Amino acid sequence: MDYKSTAERIIDLRNADLALRDKLIQDGKLGEGYDEEMEKLHNRNAKILSDIIDTIGYPTLNKVGKEASEAAWLVVQHAIGQPDFMKKFAKLLERAVNENEAEPRSLAYLIDRIAVLEGKPQQYGTQFDWDESGKLNPNPYDDLAKVNQRRKDIGLNTLEEQTLLIRRQVENEKQTPPADFEKRKQEVEAWRKKVGWIK
Structure with missing residues (x-):
């Protein structure tokens, strides 16, 4: 099955995230708490990615390619308002890493982020x-x-x-x-x- 359009969609989610981050840096607002616009974007991206995962499974390197697979991880890494989604994705990511279908570094960053959020x-x-x-x-x-x-x-x-x-x-x-x-x-x-x- 060809997941090219799905890969492009995931990359678009990441690009929107990074563009907003750059805008907040330019405006000097990145360190001032969790920006409301950014929180909305992160939650929206998480919902879209969650629907994609429900449809195609985990976006592995084999399915969507390196760029889109890493973009999916970034969307999850930033979905800090969605504990259940982040934890679910971490389990899927761990399986993908064990099957050489995702980067171990991505899992390390996600495990750490969840740990910090849980204290x-x-x-x-x-x-x-x-x-x-x-x-x-x-x-x-x-x-x-x-x-x-x-x-x-x-x-x-x-x-x-x-x-x-x-x-x-x-x-x-x-x-x-x-x-x-x-x-x-x-x-x-x-x-x-x-x-x-x-x-």
Whole structure:
């Protein structure tokens, strides 16, 4: 079966996501909480991708090609308001990785994002956030030596190297830490409860 049009549709979802992200960076709004327009787009994209998965199954490399398969992962990675969808996709992605039909790195990023949203330590140190001193650091992880070994196993650099790269990226994008760290922390907690990540 030919999934060319499906692949194009998934890539369009990703492109809309990245275009809005770029716009928010240009407007200096990316770090100011979860933008309402972005939240709507992420939820809409998740719904469309969920329907696609219900129709064709997981968008593997074999079905839709590398670009669309990675685009599907990005849509899920950003669907933070949809806990059930992200967890369902993570299981499908794990199966695809075991069958060499998806990238292990994608699974690492998704596992970590879900862990952080649930308030658990991450395994690969892929997720970063501002701390109370206004520095960008990895979200809590279990053990640095284990994290670096897991990263190495899937072809990622060390967490120390990645931290420097991430900090440079946000500097280039002119992202700044939240003006009121405590207020933002409380807003994030309230949002996580509202969408169902934590009780």
